[in-house]
Amino acid sequence: MSSYQLTHLKQLESESIHIIREVAAEFKNPVMLYSVGKDSAVMTHLALKAFYPDKPPFPFLHVDTTWKFREMIAFRDNYVKNELGIELLVHINHEGLKLNISPFENSEKHTEVMKTDSLKMALNKYGFDAAFGGARRDEEKSRAKERVFSFRDKFHRWDPKNQRPELWNLYNAKVNPGESIRVFPLSNWTELDVWQYIYLENIPLPDLYFAKPRKCVNRNGIWLQVNDDRMTINPGEVVEDKMIRFRTLGCYPLTGGVESTASTLPEIIQEMLLTKTSERQGRVIDKDGGGAGMELKKIQGYF
Amino acid sequence: MSHQSELIAEDILAYLEQHEKKELLRFITCGSVDDGKSTLIGRLLYDSKMLYEDQLSQLESESKTHGTVGGAFDPALVTDGLRAEREQGITIDVAYRYFSTAKRKFIIADTPGHEQYTRNMVTGASTADLAIILIDARQGVLTQTKRHSFIVSLLGIRHVVVTINKMDLVGFSQKRFDEICEDYRAFASRLELPDVHFIPIAALHGDNLVDASPNMPWYKGSTLMNMLESVYIGSDRNLVDFRLPVQYVNRPNLDFRGFCGTLSSGVVRTGEEVMILPSKRTSRVKRIVTFDGDQSEAFAPQSVTLVLEDEVDCSRGDMIVKPGNVPKLQNSFDATVVWMNADAMIPGKTYLFKHTSQTVSGQIDSLRYRVDVNTLRSSPAPDLQLNEIGRCSITLSQPIFFDSYARNRSTGSFIIIDRITNATVGAGMISDRDSAKSTVAAWETNDKTSSDSASSVSSVTSEERVARFGQSPATVLFAGLTGSGKTTIANAVERKLFDSGRAVAVIDGEMMRRGVNRDLGFTVEERSENLRRSAHIAKIINDNGLICLAAFNAPNQTVRDRVADLIGKDRFFVVHCVADEKTRKERDEKGHYAKAEAGELPNFPGVTAIYEDPTSPDLVLDTSKKSIAECVEEVVEMLKAKKVVK
Numbered sequence: 001m002s003s004y005q006l007t008h009l010k011q012l013e014s015e016s017i018h019i020i021r022e023v024a025a026e027f028k029n030p031v032m033l034y035s036v037g038k039d040s041a042v043m044t045h046l047a048l049k050a051f052y053p054d055k056p057p058f059p060f061l062h063v064d065t066t067w068k069f070r071e072m073i074a075f076r077d078n079y080v081k082n083e084l085g086i087e088l089l090v091h092i093n094h095e096g097l098k099l100n101i102s103p104f105e106n107s108e109k110h111t112e113v114m115k116t117d118s119l120k121m122a123l124n125k126y127g128f129d130a131a132f133g134g135a136r137r138d139e140e141k142s143r144a145k146e147r148v149f150s151f152r153d154k155f156h157r158w159d160p161k162n163q164r165p166e167l168w169n170l171y172n173a174k175v176n177p178g179e180s181i182r183v184f185p186l187s188n189w190t191e192l193d194v195w196q197y198i199y200l201e202n203i204p205l206p207d208l209y210f211a212k213p214r215k216c217v218n219r220n221g222i223w224l225q226v227n228d229d230r231m232t233i234n235p236g237e238v239v240e241d242k243m244i245r246f247r248t249l250g251c252y253p254l255t256g257g258v259e260s261t262a263s264t265l266p267e268i269i270q271e272m273l274l275t276k277t278s279e280r281q282g283r284v285i286d287k288d289g290g291g292a293g294m295e296l297k298k299i300q301g302y303f
Numbered sequence: 304m305s306h307q308s309e310l311i312a313e314d315i316l317a318y319l320e321q322h323e324k325k326e327l328l329r330f331i332t333c334g335s336v337d338d339g340k341s342t343l344i345g346r347l348l349y350d351s352k353m354l355y356e357d358q359l360s361q362l363e364s365e366s367k368t369h370g371t372v373g374g375a376f377d378p379a380l381v382t383d384g385l386r387a388e389r390e391q392g393i394t395i396d397v398a399y400r401y402f403s404t405a406k407r408k409f410i411i412a413d414t415p416g417h418e419q420y421t422r423n424m425v426t427g428a429s430t431a432d433l434a435i436i437l438i439d440a441r442q443g444v445l446t447q448t449k450r451h452s453f454i455v456s457l458l459g460i461r462h463v464v465v466t467i468n469k470m471d472l473v474g475f476s477q478k479r480f481d482e483i484c485e486d487y488r489a490f491a492s493r494l495e496l497p498d499v500h501f502i503p504i505a506a507l508h509g510d511n512l513v514d515a516s517p518n519m520p521w522y523k524g525s526t527l528m529n530m531l532e533s534v535y536i537g538s539d540r541n542l543v544d545f546r547l548p549v550q551y552v553n554r555p556n557l558d559f560r561g562f563c564g565t566l567s568s569g570v571v572r573t574g575e576e577v578m579i580l581p582s583k584r585t586s587r588v589k590r591i592v593t594f595d596g597d598q599s600e601a602f603a604p605q606s607v608t609l610v611l612e613d614e615v616d617c618s619r620g621d622m623i624v625k626p627g628n629v630p631k632l633q634n635s636f637d638a639t640v641v642w643m644n645a646d647a648m649i650p651g652k653t654y655l656f657k658h659t660s661q662t663v664s665g666q667i668d669s670l671r672y673r674v675d676v677n678t679l680r681s682s683p684a685p686d687l688q689l690n691e692i693g694r695c696s697i698t699l700s701q702p703i704f705f706d707s708y709a710r711n712r713s714t715g716s717f718i719i720i721d722r723i724t725n726a727t728v729g730a731g732m733i734s735d736r737d738s739a740k741s742t743v744a745a746w747e748t749n750d751k752t753s754s755d756s757a758s759s760v761s762s763v764t765s766e767e768r769v770a771r772f773g774q775s776p777a778t779v780l781f782a783g784l785t786g787s788g789k790t791t792i793a794n795a796v797e798r799k800l801f802d803s804g805r806a807v808a809v810i811d812g813e814m815m816r817r818g819v820n821r822d823l824g825f826t827v828e829e830r831s832e833n834l835r836r837s838a839h840i841a842k843i844i845n846d847n848g849l850i851c852l853a854a855f856n857a858p859n860q861t862v863r864d865r866v867a868d869l870i871g872k873d874r875f876f877v878v879h880c881v882a883d884e885k886t887r888k889e890r891d892e893k894g895h896y897a898k899a900e901a902g903e904l905p906n907f908p909g910v911t912a913i914y915e916d917p918t919s920p921d922l923v924l925d926t927s928k929k930s931i932a933e934c935v936e937e938v939v940e941m942l943k944a945k946k947v948v949k
Contacts, residue, residue: 006327007325008327009323011604013606014565017565021563052594052608053555054555137401165423165718167727168430169430172725176725188399188401190403199319200323270318
């Protein structure tokens with residue numbers, strides 16, 4: 001006779017599967033936003049579990065800013081599209097591309113046009129009424145009070161003052177035409193939970209998370225990888241071969257690497273547990289607009 | 304960022320193995336900013352090393368601009384999320400915080416303690432296993448302490464840790480601690496709180512949070528962290544009643560049909576017989592499918608996919624249970640409702656009710672009473688405003704499968720959604736007592752055959768009775784507002800008929816309420832039930848050959864029509880008594896009108912409730928214009944015309 005106890009990871013897994021199935025059952029046209037990072041990897045894995053032996057009954061959408069690490073695009077196509085056989089939609093803001101905004105020079109504008117605007121365009125284009133995102137509440141302060149089912153008006157705006165109460169595991173999926181719900185199945189997971197789950201479940205990840213020698217330059221104290229020939233090298237900067245890895249993935253000009261020797265999952269977890277800075281530290285965009293920067297971005301429609 | 308940095312550094316694999324086996328504990332913190340709630344949470348995160356240096360340095364800089372402790376490190380800012388809140392200096396919504404130790408992962412629902420935010424606390428409490436109730440040692444048990452404790456018990460949280468904070472400000476006094484514990488116990492004995500603990504703390508300085516306080520050697524109990532790590536929650540789940548609300552039907556191909564869902568409660572094994580509701584078809588569990596392979600059994604709260612032996616019809620909203628242990632299957636029930644929207648709850652309005660995996664329309668028939676969260680007293684009320692809690696009777700457009708909330712948090716809870724705005728406007732917990740409901744539903748179950756059979760038990764025929772009494776029995780309903788003269792006229796008619804040799808009986812509302820109906824109140828439904836029972840008595844009186852004169856308020860036409868059906872339309876007559884407002888108020892010796900106008904009497908027809916005039920009365924008497932004798936004469940003439948008397 002077993003004691004019928006679930007470990008915290010199994011309980012989180014079960015709750016997330018419940019959320020994912022609820023969306024598939026309640027919405028007409030849901031989509032899973034896929035960003036190639038570790039949170040997306042866990043979310044993908046949970047979606048596979050939720051509908052096994054079938055495939056997830058909704059497409060995945062990647063908003064490609066055209067500045068993602070090359071390895072991310074390769075991983076996306078090899079794993080999600082080819083190996084898993086999931087319907088993958090890729091959206092690029094072609095209007096925005098014409099503006100030729102350099103992420104090196106204007107990171108904020110780049111993110112707004114190529115990520116935030118592009119996401120809204122894609123959601124409008126396909127008419128999705130629900131979009132899964134991999135955000136977690138422990139990531140950043142303004143996310144601590146985000147709902148699992150987070151209502152967005154027809155302009156994709158979030159109103160932090162007027163959120164629907166969310167009780168038990170009863171999620172309100174009602175929306176009027178044009179409105180939508182962002183769904184965060186990993187809301188209650190922490191960074192450690194995500195890593196530990198990846199380790200236990202043996203979930204494939206892009207190579208970028210693991211340390212190896214990479215060509216990079218040190219800019220304002222952050223290691224930027226020379227990922228392709230669009231990388232600008234400023235006067236005085238030296239391209240070095242450094243053992244680095246990335247704690248989060250995004251646009252390579254905006255994502256700082258950390259010096260590391262961690263090349264296995266236990267080593268990565270070890271490093272994460274012993275480190276003294278949070279994962280978003282390496283991201284340039286959080287610091288725009290002071291302490292509440294992310295909150296402003298979310299109101300505007302950034303994920 | 305964790306307790307055991309040594310193990311992490313030396314043997315990460317051992318650390319990971321240890322952390323694979325952690326349990327999850329959700330708790331809620333109740334108290335206001337003044338009680339040091341944010342400080343407590345900040346301390347727990349800080350002392351369990353769950354804060355990174357960059358977060359800490361950000362906090363330190365914010366302590367200078369927003370802090371409430373004069374620029375010193377303010378742990379409260381850890382939990383203070385949104386910009387507007389920071390500017391107001393209070394938290395205003397539910398925020399979730401995470402930390403973990405070697406034994407458990409914790410999720411904190413951080414909710415504000417201010418009065419107008421009952422909604423947030425209920426939201427946070429809905430998923431919590433444990434509640435921390437903060438008391439300021441200087442203040443002792445306050446109204447808000449009672450409010451928090453009531454909500455904790457209402458939402459079925461079994462474990463309560465009462466932390467008495469700011470002990471440093473009362474000289475770490477054991478006497479003060481004991482006094483407060485005593486006060487709390489005295490008050491909490493009225494609530495359903497099976498497991499209560501008390502800890503004296505000083506959150507700002509960390510006393511008794513993680514490490515035992517050197518300032519309070521007299522306290523021998525656990526520290527707060529120790530308590531959180533060790534409280535046994537394994538038996539909180541219901542593993543007895545197997546319930547699987549079907550969430551999604553998985554049909555990748557013609558050979559596979561799986562019913563996906565999260566077990567609300569109980570355990571299920573392959574080979575066991577199961578029943579599908581509402582069809583009540585039975586089958587056996589063929590497979591319990593998961594991505595990680597088939598399981599031989601599944602238990603709550605696992606999310607699984609069941610494959611059954613037979614091709615049975617089953618879709619989202621259905622529930623899989625075991626034949627010997629089924630939930631209630633009803634479309635009406637009683638529930639405690641918490642209202643969460645600025646637009647008040649309106650009895651009779653159609654809302655959507657989401658319960659397990661189904662959403663059905665329905666209405667709140669009546670608000671039996673409202674509970675004052677401060678005094679815990681219940682009183683009648685016309686509606687529920689934002690943040691108010693009340694006991695309601697609810698009728699849905701189709702039956703749902705439920706258990707009481709006390710027995711099953713998952714199949715006993717629901718949310719209420721506004722059909723137009725789609726907002727979540729309320730939340731409800733289904734009551735295990737629906738005795739009151741069964742009486743109000745009595746009209747519905749009262750089919751004609753059963754009531755007609757009553758007269759057949761007698762050995763005396765109705766013809767014999769007509770011959771004996773010289774009258775054709777009938778019921779006259781004297782309906783009208785309070786003070787319209789119903790009982791006075793009925794009594795006067797009784798005297799007149801009796802004196803002329805007729806056999807007659809009078810019943811009136813007040814008499815009924817003193818006896819047969821003393822268990823009923825004055826809601827629309829209870830008035831309806833009052834009249835239903837009275838109608839049965841009138842019918843018995845008629846069946847025994849007597850004329851029945853019934854003086855009742857009877858404000859509702861539907862109910863009067865039902866009375867007519869029950870007694871028989873050919874022997875039921877309505878006399879509508881009317882009087883002008885001034886006269887009615889003069890006759891109102893008990894001052895009901897004054898009370899109703901002061902808002903003290905809800906559901907009082909003519910003032911705080913609707914009075915529907917009879918649509919086609921047999922007689923209308925204006926008792927403010929006519930004398931009693933004139934009225935009696937008109938009634939007797941009417942009875943002659945109807946051939947009740949000669």
